[in-house]
Amino acid sequence: METTMEKPKASGRLLDVDEQAFRREFDRTSFMVKHQLADHPLFKFEKLFELVQARKENNKDIYFDMGDIKINQRWDQTPARSLSVEEAFNRLEQANAWIIIRHIQKDPAYLKILEDCMAEVEKLSGLDFKRFVKAKDAIFFLNSPGRVTPYHIDRECNILLQIRGDKYIYVFDKNDRTVITEEELERFWTVDNNAATYKEQHQNRSTEYLLKPGTGVHVPVGCPHWVKNGGGVSISLSINFHYRNFVKANLYRANYYMRKMGLKPTPPGKSKVGDAMKRGVIGGLTKARRMFKKESLYS
Ligand SMILES: [Fe+2]
Numbered sequence: 001m002e003t004t005m006e007k008p009k010a011s012g013r014l015l016d017v018d019e020q021a022f023r024r025e026f027d028r029t030s031f032m033v034k035h036q037l038a039d040h041p042l043f044k045f046e047k048l049f050e051l052v053q054a055r056k057e058n059n060k061d062i063y064f065d066m067g068d069i070k071i072n073q074r075w076d077q078t079p080a081r082s083l084s085v086e087e088a089f090n091r092l093e094q095a096n097a098w099i100i101i102r103h104i105q106k107d108p109a110y111l112k113i114l115e116d117c118m119a120e121v122e123k124l125s126g127l128d129f130k131r132f133v134k135a136k137d138a139i140f141f142l143n144s145p146g147r148v149t150p151y152h153i154d155r156e157c158n159i160l161l162q163i164r165g166d167k168y169i170y171v172f173d174k175n176d177r178t179v180i181t182e183e184e185l186e187r188f189w190t191v192d193n194n195a196a197t198y199k200e201q202h203q204n205r206s207t208e209y210l211l212k213p214g215t216g217v218h219v220p221v222g223c224p225h226w227v228k229n230g231g232g233v234s235i236s237l238s239i240n241f242h243y244r245n246f247v248k249a250n251l252y253r254a255n256y257y258m259r260k261m262g263l264k265p266t267p268p269g270k271s272k273v274g275d276a277m278k279r280g281v282i283g284g285l286t287k288a289r290r291m292f293k294k295e296s297l298y299s
Contacts, residue, residue: 013036015124016034026124029173029223030225038161048140049090051107060102060103061106062102069147069148071150074194100139103137105137117239140238145233147229148228151225156221158218158220162214164232168210169209170225170227170228171207182267183259184196189253190257196224250279
C-alpha cells in the first residue's frame with residue numbers, strides 16, 4: 001500500500017507536502033510527495049542532451065548501461081554496451097538503457113534548483129544541514145520503457161522526483177531484517193555495494209509507489225528498493241545528500257570485522273555501551289589511518 005504525504009493544493013514551494021507528517025517520517029520511512037518541477041524548462045530533453053554532450057568524457061558525471069537487467073543484477077555484471085551515450089540517449093525508446101547524469105549542479109542554473117530543494121527539505125525536516133550534511137547532489141535518471149533498476153540500497157538520503165513518464169518503485173522498510181539482514185548491511189557498509197540481496201518471496205513486504213510527473217518519493221538511507229519503468233521514456237530528478245557522520249556505518253563496519261573473527265556482534269542500537277566502544281575503536285582506527293597517510297605523505 002502506498003504512503004502519501006500530499007497537500008491538496010500547491011503551496012508555492014517546490015515540494016507540496018504535509019509539514020508535520022514530513023518532519024515525523026523523514027529518513028524513517030518512505031513516503032510520496034508532490035512537486036512543482038515537472039515542467040521546468042531545464043528538464044526538457046534538449047537541455048538534458050546538452051548536459052550529456054558536455055559531460056560525456058567524464059565517467060564520474062555520466063554512467064549508462066543497456067540490455068536486459070534482472071531485479072537482482074549486480075552493478076558490476078551489467079551487459080556490454082553497444083552504443084555511445086549520445087546514441088543511447090537518442091534511441092531511448094528502444095535501447096533498453098539507463099542513463100545517469102550526476103552532479104548537474106556544476107551548472108549554476110541547476111545548482112539553484114538543488115539549493116532551493118535542499119533549503120525546503122532542511123526546513124521541512126527540522127534538521128540543521130550545516131551540522132549533518134556532508135555532500136549533496138542532484139542527478140538525472142533517464143530510463144527506457146520497461147527498464148528495470150536492480151534491487152539495492154543507497155548511502156544517500158534521497159527524494160526522487162518524477163519529471164516525465166511513469167515508473168513503479170518498490171521500497172522496503174530499512175528495519176525489516178527479514179528483507180535486509182545484519183550481515184548484508186555489514187557487508188554493504190564495509191566491502192560490497194551489491195550486498196543487499198533481493199528475496200523474491202518477500203516482495204509483498206515492499207510499498208509500491210507509482211510515480212507520475214509531479215509526484216515523487218522519499219527513500220531514506222538504507223531502505224532497499226528497485227524500480228520498473230512504465231511504458232514510455234522516463235526522466236527523474238534525484239535530490240540527495242550524505243550525512244556527515246553516519247554513525248551506524250561505523251558500527252556496521254565494526255560488526256563486519258567482529259563477525260569475520262567468528263564473533264556474533266550485537267546489531268547497532270541494541271547496546272549503548274557496546275555501540276560506544278565500537279565507535280571508539282573504529283573512530284580511533286580512522287584517525288590513525290589519516291595520520292599514517294599524512295606522515296607517509298610528508299616522508
Ligand atoms: Fe537508489
